[in-house]
Amino acid sequence: MNKIRILLADDHTVMRAGLRLLLERQEDMTVVAEAEDGRQATELADAHNPDVAVLDIAMPSLNGIECARQIVARHPKTPVVILSMHSDESYVLRALKAGARAYLLKDSAESDLIRAIRAVRDGKSFFSPAVSKLLLEDYVRQVQDKGEEDSYELLTGREREILQLLAEGRSNKDVANLLNLSLYTVETHRGHILQKLGLHTVPDLILYAVRKGIIR
Amino acid sequence: MAGGTDTGYDLMRDSAAVHVRFGSKLALLAGFGGLLLLIALAGADSVRVLRTIEQNHRSITESYLAGRHAMDTLQQALWHSGSLVRDYVLQSDPVVAEEDLSALRRLRQEMEEALRKYAAEVPQAQESNFAELRADLDDYWQAMAPALRWTAQERKSLGYGFLTGEVFPRREAVLQTAGKIDALNELALQADDRRSAALFASFRRRAFAVLALSLSAGLALAGVAVSRILRLERDARWRYQEIVTAREELQRLSASLVQSQEEERRAISRELHDEVGQSLSALLVDLGNLAAAMPHRDHPELAQMLGTARNLAETSVQAVRNMSLLLRPSMLDDFGLVPALNWQAREVSRRSGMRVVVSADGIGEDLSDRLSTCIYRVAQAALVNCERHSEARTVWVTVRQTGSRLALTIADDGKGFDSRKIRGLGLLGMAERVSHQGGEFEVESEPGQGTVIKVDLPVEVKDGLARAEEV
Numbered sequence: 001m002n003k004i005r006i007l008l009a010d011d012h013t014v015m016r017a018g019l020r021l022l023l024e025r026q027e028d029m030t031v032v033a034e035a036e037d038g039r040q041a042t043e044l045a046d047a048h049n050p051d052v053a054v055l056d057i058a059m060p061s062l063n064g065i066e067c068a069r070q071i072v073a074r075h076p077k078t079p080v081v082i083l084s085m086h087s088d089e090s091y092v093l094r095a096l097k098a099g100a101r102a103y104l105l106k107d108s109a110e111s112d113l114i115r116a117i118r119a120v121r122d123g124k125s126f127f128s129p130a131v132s133k134l135l136l137e138d139y140v141r142q143v144q145d146k147g148e149e150d151s152y153e154l155l156t157g158r159e160r161e162i163l164q165l166l167a168e169g170r171s172n173k174d175v176a177n178l179l180n181l182s183l184y185t186v187e188t189h190r191g192h193i194l195q196k197l198g199l200h201t202v203p204d205l206i207l208y209a210v211r212k213g214i215i216r
Numbered sequence: 217m218a219g220g221t222d223t224g225y226d227l228m229r230d231s232a233a234v235h236v237r238f239g240s241k242l243a244l245l246a247g248f249g250g251l252l253l254l255i256a257l258a259g260a261d262s263v264r265v266l267r268t269i270e271q272n273h274r275s276i277t278e279s280y281l282a283g284r285h286a287m288d289t290l291q292q293a294l295w296h297s298g299s300l301v302r303d304y305v306l307q308s309d310p311v312v313a314e315e316d317l318s319a320l321r322r323l324r325q326e327m328e329e330a331l332r333k334y335a336a337e338v339p340q341a342q343e344s345n346f347a348e349l350r351a352d353l354d355d356y357w358q359a360m361a362p363a364l365r366w367t368a369q370e371r372k373s374l375g376y377g378f379l380t381g382e383v384f385p386r387r388e389a390v391l392q393t394a395g396k397i398d399a400l401n402e403l404a405l406q407a408d409d410r411r412s413a414a415l416f417a418s419f420r421r422r423a424f425a426v427l428a429l430s431l432s433a434g435l436a437l438a439g440v441a442v443s444r445i446l447r448l449e450r451d452a453r454w455r456y457q458e459i460v461t462a463r464e465e466l467q468r469l470s471a472s473l474v475q476s477q478e479e480e481r482r483a484i485s486r487e488l489h490d491e492v493g494q495s496l497s498a499l500l501v502d503l504g505n506l507a508a509a510m511p512h513r514d515h516p517e518l519a520q521m522l523g524t525a526r527n528l529a530e531t532s533v534q535a536v537r538n539m540s541l542l543l544r545p546s547m548l549d550d551f552g553l554v555p556a557l558n559w560q561a562r563e564v565s566r567r568s569g570m571r572v573v574v575s576a577d578g579i580g581e582d583l584s585d586r587l588s589t590c591i592y593r594v595a596q597a598a599l600v601n602c603e604r605h606s607e608a609r610t611v612w613v614t615v616r617q618t619g620s621r622l623a624l625t626i627a628d629d630g631k632g633f634d635s636r637k638i639r640g641l642g643l644l645g646m647a648e649r650v651s652h653q654g655g656e657f658e659v660e661s662e663p664g665q666g667t668v669i670k671v672d673l674p675v676e677v678k679d680g681l682a683r684a685e686e687v
Contacts, residue, residue, distance in 0.1 A: 012494045018501035025508060058490055085493045085537065089562075090547050090555035106497035107533040110504030138562055 003030040004121055007050040009041035009067065010083070011059045019054070019083075019109065026114055038062025045071045050078055052117050056106075057084040057091060065091075065098045072099030079120035079169070083109055089135055089207070092127070096203035101169050102126035124168040125206055125215055132210045139211035152212060154196045162189045166202060167209030240444055247437040251430060258426035265419040269412050276408040279339055283401040286334035287394045290349075293327045294356075294394075298387050301360060305375035308368055317364060324357060342400055349393040356386040471652040478544070478589055485543040488536050496533045500526060545592075552581035553588040557613060560596055564611075568603045576615040583622075587673060590653050591615065591624050597642045598626040598669050606630025606667060617675065624671040635661040646671075 006023055008031050010016045016034055023029045032048045035041035039061045045053055053071050057064035068080040081102040082095040092103050102116040105128040112128050119126040127135075155163065165175045176186045199205050209215045297320055304316035331350065338346045359382045366374070503526045510518060540546070541559070548556035554576045561572035583591075595613055602611045608630030616623045643659055646669070650657040655673035 012498060015494060015498040015501065018498050018505060021505045022501060022508075025505070085489055085497065086546060087537065088541075088545075088547055088555070088559050090551050090559065094551065106494070107500055107530055109497065110501050137566070141565060 003028055004117060005030055005032045005048065005051045006117065007031075007033045007035065007041065007045055007048060007053040007078075009035040009038065009044075009054065009059065009064070010056040011036050012056070015056075015106070019113065022110065022113065023117075029114075029117065038064060038067035041067050042070045042074070045075055045078065049075060052081060052120055053078055054081045054083055054113070054117070055100075057082060057086060057095070065094050065100075068095065068100045069098040079123075081113070081116050081120055081126075083113070087131055087134060089138065092131060092135065092210075093203065093207055096206050097201065103131055104128045105130050120169070123170055123174065125210075127210050127215075132213070135207065135211040136213050139208075151197050155193060159189055159193050159196075162186065163193050163205065163209060164214055166190060166193075167206045167215050169206070244437075244441065244444075247433075247440065251433050251437060254426065254430050254433065258423065258430070261426075262419065262423060265415065269415050269419075272415075273408060273412055276405060279337055280401050280405045282334060282337045283339075283342070283397060286330045287398050287401075289330040290327055290353075290394055291391060293323050293330070294387055294390055297323045297327075298383065301363070301383055302379055305363065305366075305371050305379060308372070310368060313368070313371075320364075327353065339404065341404065342397055345393060345397045345400060349390065349397060352386070352390045352393050356383075356390050359383065359386050467651070470648060474649060474652060475586075478593075481544045482549065485540040485546065488543070489540040489546060493533055493536045493540070496529050496536065500529045500533070503529065548588060548592055549585075552579075553583055553591055553615070554579050554581075556588070556592050557595060557615070560592070560599060561613060564599045564603055570603060570608060571610040572599065572613065573610065574613045574615075576613075579615050579617060583675070587622065587653060587675065590649050590655075590673065591622070591671070593649055594624060594646045594657075594669075594671055595626060597646050601642060602626070602628045602630060602667075606632075608666065620675050622673045622675050624669075624673070626669045627666065629666045632661040632663050632665045632667050634663060635659045635667075 006029055008016055008019055008023070010019070013036070016036070020031050020034065023031050032050055033044040035044050037060045038055075041053070041055060041059075042062070044050075053068075055064040055067055055071075059067070062070075064082055064084065068082065071078055071080055079101040080099060081104060082100045083104045083106055084091060084095075085106050087105055095103050101120040102125060104112050104116055104126070108128045108130060112126070116126040152160075161179065162175055165178065166172075170178070172183055172186045172190065175181070176183045179186070181189075194200065194205065197205070197208055199208060206215075300316050300320045300323065304313050304320065307313040307316060331353070335346070363371070363374075363378055363383075503522060507519065507522045507526075510522070541563075545556045545559050547559055554574075557574050557576060561574045564570060565572050599611060599613070602608050606628045608628035611626060611628045614623075614625045614627075616625075647657040650671050650673065653673050655671055658670040658672075659667065660670070661667035
């Protein structure tokens with residue numbers, strides 16, 4: 001079995017060493033490159049074409065979010081895991097918009113990183129429980145505050161199914177194959193889902209799914 | 217230290233001012249008092265002079281009129297006596313002659329009476345003339361005396377010669393002396409006129425002198441007063457300017473204090489988050505690695521210790537993250553105002569259960585750091601107020617940009633307060649921050665009516681210059 005080849009980018013040397021040790025302990029993982037800033041990370045991604053990129057947000061020369069955007073653009077097959085100190089939704093949302101598939105808090109890296117890497121390798125999303133808990137709480141409060149009907153109730157069963165798959169990070173094509181639907185039908189469903197939920201992009205949709213507790 | 221010097225300088229100025237105030241009071245009192253005294257003295261002098269002139273004139277005129285009257289009476293009686301003597305001398309009828317004689321005696325009495333009256337009022341200069349007149353008159357009557365005892369015969373023969381030789385020349389002498397007295401009286405009157413005129417002239421000169429003196433004293437006084445007032449005005453203006461400058465300096469100082477406080481918060485927040493937080497996170501990873509490398513089953517107590525250490529590190533990371541966010545949320549620097557406001561709103565909601573609705577459509581990330589910080593801090597302070605004092609259920613935080621103005625509104629549905637009476641509540645600090653950015657700050661509240669805080673700020677264009685200023 002091929003090992004998962006991982007790019008590790010963090011400006012904190014001790015952190016990087018610890019993470020490498022953690023990852024190398026797994027039989028199915030190997031760290032192929034280590035970068036200490038964002039620019040170096042994109043270069044190393046080009047050089048090694050890793051299976052997964054694990055990026056810190058606060059890095060010199062190019063921050064993790066921009067770095068994720070570049071890596072996703074150049075290597076669509078390389079899922080990005082963001083590993084950050086920030087728990088606020090503004091960071092999560094921006095990371096998702098930049099194309100990241102997983103968002104982890106550094107203080108839970110030790111327990112979550114391995115699961116997150118495996119999840120994104122399998123084409124799924126992953127969020128630190130602390131992050132998804134915060135997002136979920138805020139969503140619930142917002143719904144309560146606004147006193148409006150939960151728009152999730154407006155979705156049909158098929159739409160909920162598709163929502164979950166999309167939120168897990170699968171492409172339209174994957175969804176179409178999995179559900180035995182035409183690509184066109186999936187795209188139409190996706191449009192309806194976004195419209196009903198008042199969302200605009202797939203990252204919005206992922207965030208929504210996390211808030212709702214549909215995925216974790 | 218600048219403050220110490222300033223205080224000393226002010227004290228010096230104050231004591232000088234006290235001195236000057238007393239000095240000028242005395243000088244003004246003396247000046248105006250002297251001027252009034254001068255005018256009063258001049259008035260009294262003129263009244264006195266005029267009265268003297270009037271009195272002199274009246275007494276001289278009275279004495280002149282008395283002399284004149286006496287002389288007139290005398291002259292008339294004399295003329296009359298002359299014609300009576302002539303009638304008597306030429307009269308043949310003894311009865312008529314006797315009547316003439318008695319009329320003549322009456323005339324003499326009249327003349328004596330007039331002279332006696334005048335004698336009391338004769339001026340010194342006229343005394344010799346008066347004595348001469350008396351002598352002439354006595355001579356006149358004595359010369360006439362023998363003829364009065366004449367018979368009709370004697371009168372007829374001697375009468376005419378006696379009249380022309382004795383009586384008439386003497387009468388002429390009396391008249392001449394009386395004329396002399398008249399003339400002298402006239403002279404005295406004229407002399408008096410001249411003296412009065414001279415007195416008037418000297419009075420006029422004195423009056424002119426006093427007038428000139430009063431005018432020049434008044435002018436000098438006015439000059440002193442005007443220059444003093446001008447100096448005071450200049451002083452007042454100078455002091456006002458000083459206060460304005462001091463206030464501006466204070467404002468600059470407070471702005472730079474706020475600025476440096478913000479810088480420090482930013483630095484500490486960063487340091488906590490990026491260094492301490494990172495290290496603790498690394499520690500957590502290492503602890504995990506350590507736990508994995510350790511033979512658990514053999515040493516359960518070691519595993520327990522590791523677990524405790526991990527919990528401690530986790531708690532610490534969370535504490536550091538919270539501290540860092542409370543000091544200055546990293547979103548403000550990383551993504552701008554709106555994410556920071558949203559985070560703050562969520563925090564307040566989570567803490568207090570109050571609903572916080574943020575609406576900031578169209579506010580981008582390109583607001584200047586100063587402006588974002590100002591709005592964020594004002595909103596933060598306002599939300600803290602709402603949380604602590606308002607008992608509000610909902611707070612609406614609205615940011616709107618129209619052209620080059622940015623408006624922040626924080627409105628709540630709480631119990632409100634009397635915004636005319638109550639200050640404090642951090643309002644002063646908010647207003648201060650807003651004024652540093654050249655904006656306007658307004659609080660509207662009434663008991664039971666909720667509270668609205670309105671901030672209006674000019675938007676600075678974030679270009680190289682603005683950035684350079686921020687350093």
